[in-house]
Amino acid sequence: MVWFETILVVLTLLTGVVWLADKLFLAKRRRAKGGLLDEEPVLVDYSRAFFPVLAVVLVLRSFIAEPYKIPSSSMMPNLLIGDFILVNKFSYGLRLPITNQKFLALGEPARGDVVVFKPPHDPENNWIKRVIGLPGDRIGFHGDTVYLNGQPLKYQTLGPYEGTGGTTEAPGATLLREDLPGRPHTILESVGVPPPGGGEGDWIVPPGRYFVMGDNRDNSLDGRFWDYHFLPEENLRGKAFLIWLNCEGWVCKNGFDASRIGNGIE
Structure with missing residues (x-):
């Protein structure tokens, strides 16, 4: 904050x-x-x-590195409510505190990175999503399928999502593996439940911008629904890389999930 x-x-x-x-x-x-x-x-x-x-x-x-707590289900199944994560603050360059002004460039986001950022419409809070489109990419989303530069991504159905620990945020969801070039990862789809507002469209990512989406495709307010659609590079905070604790609620009402401690973020 x-x-x-x-x-x-x-x-x-x-x-x-x-x-x-x-x-x-x-x-x-x-x-x-x-x-x-x-x-x-x-x-x-x-x-x-x-x-x-x-x-x-x-x-x-x-x-x-900076710690963050996951407050919502938008990145399930890979990040759960109550996960405490670490974010690499130098992956995309060193930035001044408060202003977030970059003073030393060290790298840029890669396709598939899970990034923490401050969206222009909510600058007081940190959000977390996955980079789907890089500058110059043509991104489409139609019928629950992501299109990258005119080609549909491949999907493998892994079965019903059974959840982890005390997680109950996605009843009836299907677990799939999305073959995003360079970073295959799992996503969730809720069969018969369209995302709010549809979210379908085609977009060309401008220079200095990125297109981001949540892994819980039917429960994520991401680039598909923003008025401006793209994440400005200057709003990046860092790259999420590690889960160091899981504790839902400040009093850990569902207890600790020790199995998630030390897990890397795909």
């Missing part, structure tokens, strides 16, 4: 300034007056203690 990131940056800067000011000026004045070093002001004491911790957290969260 933006507010948490803002608070973290502000606290890191404030404690750093106080600690540095004391190191360079205030401590010398106390010595000159014959004061003891352990008689430092409370604000200085707290700043000296918390600044290194806040600085490490800020660097790790902004440039290395």
Whole structure:
């Protein structure tokens, strides 16, 4: 969330300034007056203690990896409600905290990557979807089939979706494997349940944009339904790569699902 990131940056800067000011000026004045070093002001004491911790957290969260919790079923069957995931923050370049401005380009999303981003219509929140179309691709979606540059993707039916652990979000859904070039993965389809608004159409991905979809095809508000259809590159936050915990609800009403801990994200 933006507010948490803002608070973290502000606290890191404030404690750093106080600690540095004391190191360079205030401590010398106390010595000159014959004061003891352990008689430092409370604000200085707290700043000296918390600044290194806040600085490490800020660097790790902004440039290395950031944790997120999956709040919805749009990425089932691969990500479940209650999954806690780690997102690689340097896969697509280093970005400044708060503004998300890229200052060092390191790479671009590949087709099939699961990405975290801030959609233009909901900039206060982070969303997660799968990259289906890259800049220049022609994407179509008709009759539950994705078309990539004029060719329909191949699908293998794996059977009824039985869920995992306490998951009950997709009763009656069918589990399929979608042969997306470079990244085959599983998806869900609810037979006889069309996605909200239909979601069918054809789109050409502009430069600097991506077309994203959820793996739970009949329960995902993704590029098919957005007014602008495409995810701007500057809205990317990082690449999801690992599930480190599963706990639905803050009190873990369904308990922990230990089988998901440490799973990579396909």
